Amino acid sequence: MDTVLKLDNITKSFPGVQALQRIHLEIARGEIHALLGENGAGKSTLMKILCGIYQPDDGTIVIDGEARHFANYHDAVAAGVGIVFQEFSLIPYLNAVENMFLGRELRNRFGMLDRSRMRRAAAEIFARLGVVIDLSVPIRELSVAQQQFVEIGKALSLNARILILDEPTATLTPAEAEHLFTIMRDLKRHGVAMIFISHHLEEIFEVCDRITVLRDGQYVGMTDVAKTDVGRLVEMMVGRKIESSFPPKPALPTDAKVVLEVNALQLHKDGPVNRFALREGEILGFAGLVGSGRTETALAVIGADAAHVKDIRINGMSANLSDPADALKSGIGILPESRKTEGLITSFSIKQNISINNLGKYRTSRFFIDHGSEARATADIMKRVGVKAPTMNTEVATLSGGNQQKVVIARWLNHHTNILIFDEPTRGIDVGAKAEIYLLMRELTARGYSIIMISSELPEIVGMCDRVAVFRQGRIEAMLEGDQIESNAVMTYATAGATAGTRGATQHEHA
Template identity: 65%
Template sequence: MLQLTGIKKNFGPVTVLRGVDMKVCAGEVHALLGENGAGKSTLMKILSGIVSPDAGEIRIDGQPCRFDSYHQAIAAGVGVVFQEFSLIPYLDAVDNMFLARELRSPLGLLKRAEMRRGAARIIAQLGVEIALDVPVCKLSVAQQQFVEIAKALALEARILVLDEPTATLTPAEVEHLFKVMRGLREQGVAIIFISHHLEEIFEICDRITVLRDGAYVASCAVNEVDQARLVEMMVGRRIENCFPPKSATTIATTAAAAAEVVLEVQELQLKRNAPVSRFQLRRGEILGFAGLVGSGRTETVLAMLGAHPALRCKLSMRGVPLRFADPAQALQAGIGLLPESRKEQGLITSFPILHNISLNNYGKYRKGGLFLDRRREAEATQAAMRRVGVKAPDAHARVDTLSGGNQQKVVIARWINHNMQVLIFDEPTRGIDVGAKAEIYQLMREFTAQGYSIIMISSELPEVVGMSDRVCVFKGGGIVATVEGAAVTAEEIMTHATSGRLQHAA
């Protein structure tokens, strides 16, 4: 159904696509894989008419096509669910689904009832419950994701591009999305699926195309490769185990456990009838926070920092009792948060790397009380970038031009530059490719070896098991168990996360 041949694209002196080929058949789910910056999104923007190629050809059903706008691509049967939501927050689902395609009477009046029926029919096809009459900003992130998918289906797309559609969904919602995709596949729709979760590729996809550094690497059937081979194709090298060994950190943590409690939460309760959370964070360890979505992991951390209400909160750092009224006080005490949504809460993406790393650090660059020592700021920023391995032309590059992994490293660099004692990583590798994941994991291990203490919140059980020295398991808004040593297994964690047993352990 779709054939891309020799697609090339340069942005100024930077070559983004180097003659990429790709074929997608009707009635198949075709995975498009590659690291962040490999050219996947640019290729899809060319397919959807948002970006014009410098060279190459697009054919649909054997006929050459050239799209100068997204509307032309839509007319040809191409629909895209973008990684970043393209919804207008204060319009309802119906208005978003029919945006720029409103049904009107001969007098120009909106046929609202007809549009609502059409929207309801598509939502029913997806098998989800979504309020059609409220602004989409009041819907959950998962519901907004399904509105995006419904918006593409409303176009009656024959070629559907799904760019990281599962990043914000729970496992149950992912399975439901896959059920919808299988139904579309049976109807002959060609689906291009982009995901960093390789296990999803083997579950839902039929064939794979891999890009690396803007160049075509290979295409193959899913059953012709395993996960290790896919990773090697994507990053150009084998990654035998993306999780660094725990041994050195675990030994150091065990030896210092008695005297080196950096942070202790004696009791923290988010609301009545919720479990009372108690835990210790030791010097040089990674303490995992695990649990199902909605179990209270992020809310507990935010309450600890004074950014979320709590019924009661009692904590201390190095034995000194503290109570944070707001995150600024936690920052002064040496606690840095890498938030779940780095683009919305962790970065000012339109600012350069320099200013993002300098945020919260301007006090130490003051000169004469009123002015900043720009030389010291630049030197400190460059040192922080080198330390965490930010890949960018220079410190003046805008953050929104960086890959997801490098954006995450910019947030890390800010806190390292601020001399934190405790780093809280909330979903540290969400939306990051496998190569960048391995780099983030290595950085975390290096930090603990240098004496930092880390709390890691993650919804990915392999990540929790592979990286955590100990794990606090959450259920119903609080910690119900703490596991360590040989007990840090996916089975043990899920047993506590899904059962009603309460075991409070430091």
């Protein structure tokens, strides 16, 4: 094997935490190597060591047979290591060319910026990647997928021989993700070694050659993709077998109370008018391609986005939800797609995040809060939703993605909501934590909560939802339930609409 990278006995600790313990990773030239593990397993710490952002306490980094020490990120780049971060490192007000050559601008013989040469170099890289990027507009005007490809182009412009891809498909559509895989295969043919981090195990089997698994900061093992399966990988990651990711669906009564009735919702003057209802104790899925109108519909319901026409009843009573505060008063809470920027104040503690929308509950006077009562309530609700943390005063930024999501759920349960909207509830969450979130959702519906779940993951839609509203171009094309909820039907309605085949149930049969 032509080994290009070898990490041996990498160890790293932080105050009170053993982050990595004697980790081994070996990658061949032209190999796509998956790095798997639950959130908190040590993947990000290991990659930051490889990139020179962290320094290991022990162990060696060997590239092309030569032991290397990276004092900083620039040392790693000089050695041919590039990384495409999960959270983009691009400057939004600069264009793609300026981002790619930031800090290493090309100059002519007079010392002036050679913009035309940089533009040609960028154009050549994007042509190689097979993507079309407007090189003249600021990054903020590009789509998320285009920004992702700019990140990859930036790494390739650094002549990276070892490329780290950290959750690169998290915000891509299936078609965009497939294009990324085509690019990765081309890079592989050109000898680039890649470390691929993803929570989507089906992607691992599609594009990777070998897999290294970490658990709790320790090396679990390495295996060829062709010699393993999903069940074995999950067991390696979580240390136990997970028989089924999805809890069983309960049999809901046909006369279940309608808690939310959307009689008419038209987002724009010339747009379609949608109708649907949410029953007590059910999970109603919103499915469809990215941009199909799923999230926009949910935001319009709670008043976060304006609607041209909106006729809503909650528990049989007409409701005027002009903003999210009105929705909250009516018992509706939302777990936004971006929990870090929209759902949490990450620099606050768990207790502060859970209490922030309901401080009046603990107020003893205009100026004083009963902190003892607040702490007891926080401890109780943390236990109910299964938040795992040293204390309730732990900063939310230090929690895993799964525990952060549970903190958002705990906040709304603390506010006496009975309708919850989950927008991409398991995005960026590892397989073990996903199973916990799914179980928690079913426990909530068993206690009478009603849930709208927006998800781009078909297995999640099929495995969790009692009914599914399939969106296409802003319109609910079908309302599926029971045996009608299967992948092919969802995708047919999402891509071709109700005219493509026999309708299972239309949106007019919404109640």
